[in-house]
Amino acid sequence: MQQEDKEKYGNVLVSLTRYMIVVVCLFVITAICALILVLNPGRTDAEAPEPVKNEIEVKAKENWWNPPDIETISDPAQRKQVSYGKNLVAHTANYFGPKGSIAQSTNGLNCQNCHLSAGTVVFGNNYGSVAATYPKFRPRSGSIESISKRVNDCFERSLNGETLDTTSAEMQAIIAYIKFLGSNVAKGNKAAGSGLKEIAFLSRAANPANGKTIYISKCQSCHLEQGQGTLNASQNEYTYPALWGPQSYNDGAGLYRIINLAKFVKYNMPLGASHDSPQLTDEEAWDVAAFINSQPRPKKDIHADWPDVSKKPIDHPFGPFADAFSETQHKYGPFGPIEAAQKKK
Numbered sequence: 339m340q341q342e343d344k345e346k347y348g349n350v351l352v353s354l355t356r357y358m359i360v361v362v363c364l365f366v367i368t369a370i371c372a373l374i375l376v377l378n379p380g381r382t383d384a385e386a387p388e389p390v391k392n393e394i395e396v397k398a399k400e401n402w403w404n405p406p407d408i409e410t411i412s413d414p415a416q417r418k419q420v421s422y423g424k425n426l427v428a429h430t431a432n433y434f435g436p437k438g439s440i441a442q443s444t445n446g447l448n449c450q451n452c453h454l455s456a457g458t459v460v461f462g463n464n465y466g467s468v469a470a471t472y473p474k475f476r477p478r479s480g481s482i483e484s485i486s487k488r489v490n491d492c493f494e495r496s497l498n499g500e501t502l503d504t505t506s507a508e509m510q511a512i513i514a515y516i517k518f519l520g521s522n523v524a525k526g527n528k529a530a531g532s533g534l535k536e537i538a539f540l541s542r543a544a545n546p547a548n549g550k551t552i553y554i555s556k557c558q559s560c561h562l563e564q565g566q567g568t569l570n571a572s573q574n575e576y577t578y579p580a581l582w583g584p585q586s587y588n589d590g591a592g593l594y595r596i597i598n599l600a601k602f603v604k605y606n607m608p609l610g611a612s613h614d615s616p617q618l619t620d621e622e623a624w625d626v627a628a629f630i631n632s633q634p635r636p637k638k639d640i641h642a643d644w645p646d647v648s649k650k651p652i653d654h655p656f657g658p659f660a661d662a663f664s665e666t667q668h669k670y671g672p673f674g675p676i677e678a679a680q681k682k683k
Contacts, residue, residue: 403466403529405458405519416514423515426508428456430616431575433508440508444584445636446498451579452496452593454606461605461613466529469520477542477649479642485513495591498636534601535613539677540624543670549629552622556608557581565633574577582633589655590638597653597671599627628670633643653675 408424411417415675425450426433433439435446455461471625472485479487488502489512501615502509523529553561560578561567567580579584593599604616611617618626644650660683663676 340528355533367607387573402460402531403464403523406464408518411518417513419514420518421515421517422507423511423513427515429575430472430497434493434497437574441500444493444583445577445580446574446576447497447587448575449492449497451576452587452602457516459606460531461533461535463534463602464529464532465516465519466523466538467473467520467527467532469517470523470529470610477646478644480645484564485516489513495638496587496593498586498588498591498638510671513524514652532614534598535605535625536623537597537601537604538620539671539673541672542622542626543667543672544600544628545631546625546632546670548621549625549627549632552626553629554619556622557620557626560609565630581630582602582635585634586635587638588638590643594631595637595651595653595655596624596627596631596671599631599671600624603627616652631669648649669671 342537342669349582356443375622408420409418411420429443430448430450431438431588433443434441436442438443438444450456452463453465457463468485468488472488473482475481475484483491485511486502486504489509490504492500493501502512509668521527562578564583565586566583567576567585568578569575570577593602600623603626604618604620605611605613608617616623640656644654647658650659652670652673655665657665657668659668661676661679663679667676
């Protein structure tokens with residue numbers, strides 16, 4: 339082979355070698371990039387995972403009390419009784435309201451008007467903790483109370499009616515239902531999300547005049563102008579309960595205490611609101627609660643309530659009190675000074 343041919347052949351080999359090296363390098367780089375994308379895919383901000391704080395909140399939601407399913411009850415007799423109890427709670431007026439099939443002894447409200455969805459809603463006054471905590475001492479009566487006593491308190495106060503015979507099939511069914519709902523809560527424990535969610539005190543008194551404006555814009559469409567509520571098509575129970583007037587709860591009911599009502603309203607009303615997605619501000623909740631509880635309603639003889647006056651809640655609106663604050667301040671606040679005075683004692 340001539341020298342010139344050898345040089346040309348050598349140059350070709352060098353060029354080919356360089357080309358192969360480039361191809362190999364590109365292949366390796368492409369493979370590495372693909373591996374990186376698999377292990378750590380690129381994301382837009384919209385696709386990025388939620389912050390850790392939100393993951394914790396989601397976990398907390400998973401830990402809220404959940405009611406057991408009645409359909410899981412294997413004993414037919416128990417399932418029938420528990421189902422009847424649920425129906426009595428959900429549609430109390432059908433049995434004991436003005437057109438009740440058993441008696442005409444209540445105002446026509448249903449238990450679930452205060453204990454939402456038959457006592458199963460998180461921070462909706464649910465029954466999750468009842469079986470686990472009763473019997474218990476309650477300062478309002480100054481005695482140890484059973485579940486039946488607590489149920490009859492609601493019949494007398496929230497339903498402004500007459501008590502049930504504790505041995506009746508209806509009382510026993512309600513108790514069976516409440517106990518079943520709390521069957522997944524250990525004795526002595528409190529279900530997560532039971533009762534009502536706390537609300538911060540205002541630095542001022544709650545204002546009924548402000549509350550009327552809020553009521554008109556946020557509540558009146560369901561509960562109507564005079565707070566009379568909306569009856570169903572059969573006129574035998576409320577679709578939306580009466581909030582004041584002769585068919586509403588009396589002044590001995592738990593919701594007549596403004597702190598309770600403000601909590602209930604803040605995290606459950608209007609329709610669509612929930613404990614983790616409220617629709618009202620704190621001030622709106624306090625003021626509309628003040629307006630509702632400033633309206634006329636039935637009265638109850640409560641002279642025997644709170645035999646130890648020092649145990650009265652700070653928002654109990656009737657004297658005598660163990661402090662020097664007025665009935666008006668105990669009813670509407672501000673509650674910070676009252677609470678501070680109680681803590682000093």
